[in-house]
Amino acid sequence: MNRKQIETLKSTLSRLAMQGCKIQSSTYGIAGRLVGIGFKPYWTNPADSKIEKLELNFIDEHGRIRPFYLYNIVGYDIVSYDGRDILNSKNISLDIRVFSPNKSIDKEPYDKISLEINQL
Numbered sequence: 001m002n003r004k005q006i007e008t009l010k011s012t013l014s015r016l017a018m019q020g021c022k023i024q025s026s027t028y029g030i031a032g033r034l035v036g037i038g039f040k041p042y043w044t045n046p047a048d049s050k051i052e053k054l055e056l057n058f059i060d061e062h063g064r065i066r067p068f069y070l071y072n073i074v075g076y077d078i079v080s081y082d083g084r085d086i087l088n089s090k091n092i093s094l095d096i097r098v099f100s101p102n103k104s105i106d107k108e109p110y111d112k113i114s115l116e117i118n119q120l
Contacts, residue, residue: 001075006044006051009076012086013037013054013117020120023058027114030068032058034117050074050099070113072099079114090119 014037023034036057041048051073060066075097083089094117097110 001049001051001073003044003046003048005076006048008086009051010039010044012089012092015087016092016117016119022116022118022120023056024116024118025114028068030056030058030066030115032060032066033120034058035065070096070098073097074099074110092117 017034017037021034022032024031034056036055038053038055038057039051040053041051052071054070054073056068056070057065058068073096077095077097078086079093079095080091081089081093082091086092094115096113096115098113100109100111
């Protein structure tokens, strides 16, 4: 990932969180309204090639705030979106690639996490 890709992902996720959206990932049992988002590093500099930590806080069906953490995000693929570009979309489907040290021996040392984000 380069700086522009990191900033695009951060701004898109932040915009959707501010406007109110639902987040869902059936693989990880995530479903609910996104209420908070955090990034590490918060400020991206030109040398960055990954997001060290992404924290997604959502309210589940029981009304509890639950955190979901993603570490070492090295890339993402936009599977689908409904706007003319990702920054103007209300429904986004993402595959986020997370580096996994346990899989570093494999040909592809990444876990792929699928997220569905829909604006309310």
